[in-house]
Amino acid sequence: MPSLKDLRNRIASVKATQKITKAMQMVAAAKLRRAQTAAEAARPYAERMSAVLGNLASGITVGPDTPRLLAGTGSDKVQLLVVCTAERGLCGAFNSSIARLARDHANRLLAEGKTVKIICVGKKGYDILRRQFAEQIIEFVDLRAARQIGFEHGDMIAQKVLALFEQGAFDVATLFYSRFQSVISQIPTAQQIVPAQIESAGAASQAVYEYEPDEGEILTTLLPRNLTVQVFRALLENAASEQGARMSAMDSATRNAGEMIKKQTMTYNRSRQAMITKELIEIISGAEAL
Amino acid sequence: MATFNFELVSPERVLFSGQVDAVVLPAADGDVTVLSGHAPLMATLKTGFLVITDKPGNGKRVLVRGGFADIGQNSLTVLAQRALPAEELTQEILDKEILQAEMAYDATNDLAAKHAAESAIAQLREAKAALNY
Numbered sequence: 001m002p003s004l005k006d007l008r009n010r011i012a013s014v015k016a017t018q019k020i021t022k023a024m025q026m027v028a029a030a031k032l033r034r035a036q037t038a039a040e041a042a043r044p045y046a047e048r049m050s051a052v053l054g055n056l057a058s059g060i061t062v063g064p065d066t067p068r069l070l071a072g073t074g075s076d077k078v079q080l081l082v083v084c085t086a087e088r089g090l091c092g093a094f095n096s097s098i099a100r101l102a103r104d105h106a107n108r109l110l111a112e113g114k115t116v117k118i119i120c121v122g123k124k125g126y127d128i129l130r131r132q133f134a135e136q137i138i139e140f141v142d143l144r145a146a147r148q149i150g151f152e153h154g155d156m157i158a159q160k161v162l163a164l165f166e167q168g169a170f171d172v173a174t175l176f177y178s179r180f181q182s183v184i185s186q187i188p189t190a191q192q193i194v195p196a197q198i199e200s201a202g203a204a205s206q207a208v209y210e211y212e213p214d215e216g217e218i219l220t221t222l223l224p225r226n227l228t229v230q231v232f233r234a235l236l237e238n239a240a241s242e243q244g245a246r247m248s249a250m251d252s253a254t255r256n257a258g259e260m261i262k263k264q265t266m267t268y269n270r271s272r273q274a275m276i277t278k279e280l281i282e283i284i285s286g287a288e289a290l
Numbered sequence: 291m292a293t294f295n296f297e298l299v300s301p302e303r304v305l306f307s308g309q310v311d312a313v314v315l316p317a318a319d320g321d322v323t324v325l326s327g328h329a330p331l332m333a334t335l336k337t338g339f340l341v342i343t344d345k346p347g348n349g350k351r352v353l354v355r356g357g358f359a360d361i362g363q364n365s366l367t368v369l370a371q372r373a374l375p376a377e378e379l380t381q382e383i384l385d386k387e388i389l390q391a392e393m394a395y396d397a398t399n400d401l402a403a404k405h406a407a408e409s410a411i412a413q414l415r416e417a418k419a420a421l422n423y
Binding site: 038041042044045048049051052055056151154208209210211212213217218221222225229232 | 297299300301302303304317318319322329330331332333334358360362367369371
């Protein structure tokens with residue numbers, strides 16, 4: 001039986017924890033709003049971009065001159081995994097679910113005898129994947145210094161991927177991130193970015209286009225841009241998902257702390273009363289004995 | 291005057307969306323004025339001012355740095371890499387842009403890329419000079 005003082009201390013410490021989780025939840029809620037608007041504002045650009053690319057790609061036939069970013073290298077031996085996670089923890093299963101998806105994917109590829117290379121964006125994913133794939137991780141991108149995800153961050157990562165592709169360091173690249181669906185639901189997603197996945201436009205948009213400068217040149221500038229936009233979008237979706245996950249995790253932590261406080265207070269009051277009763281009995285029986 | 295649908299989108303936000311009379315694009319090979327009923331055209335953009343005329347005699351200027359214009363049937367979509375409305379431009383922003391362009395100029399050895407960066411710097415300097423009036 002813990003003493004009254006012990007119980008008091010325990011209640012105080014749970015209360016302090018509850019205050020912290022409550023504050024974290026409110027901070028996450030405020031950040032979520034900002035991240036969500038950023039993610040939503042970036043959506044039109046990405047959508048138009050894939051529409052334009054679809055228009056363009058439906059007009060050309062894949063041949064030896066087609067940029068390799070679109071047609072691929074013709075092999076899938078070396079696979080690059082770009083795993084985007086958060087820089088901080090305490091956000092429920094957010095980081096581990098992305099990492100799990102990436103790990104399963106990597107294990108499957110390794111079982112098929114393919115070479116796997118991993119680029120980690122975000123410290124948490126790096127920490128998780130490092131244990132198993134220490135040799136496969138070729139790079140770790142740290143975005144801790146960035147307060148707000150900007151286009152330049154997406155660009156930086158995309159440039160790294162492009163440079164590797166130019167060197168012929170991989171054949172297929174897949175991007176792992178968490179798609180933001182709602183505050184309580186974030187879906188870990190794998191998206192192939194190299195070679196580019198193009199949803200072909202409907203037959204209605206089969207207008208004869210003029211190109212300025214020429215088709216090939218536009219395609220060669222558009223494809224790397226598309227890669228940047230996809231990475232940028234993934235980063236924004238991830239940022240919104242992270243805050244959403246943190247918010248719901250902290251909300252349930254606050255609720256659990258509340259429950260714990262209630263239970264502990266009950267025990268505390270009970271043992272206090274028991275003590276008072278015991279003392280009274282002692283006094284009364286002492287008086288009776290006289 | 292016949293109007294057409296115009297959208298100006300940058301990675302961060304949608305800057306303009308609506309019916310317009312005419313748009314002047316700083317296309318890579320020279321300025322292009324787009325009016326309603328323009329033939330389908332896809333063009334890359336260089337650094338320069340994009341002029342939106344949504345009512346006769348009312349032009350809006352937006353500084354764009356690189357991007358694409360997709361002219362479809364009675365619609366124009368511009369995907370700008372960076373876009374700054376003229377009224378938001380300040381000396382510091384332009385200085386930063388010029389610095390970036392100069393860095394791009396120094397970073398490359400490719401003749402065409404150097405040329406593009408050079409013209410971008412010239413355009414930005416011009417915009418900066420125009421701001422002082």
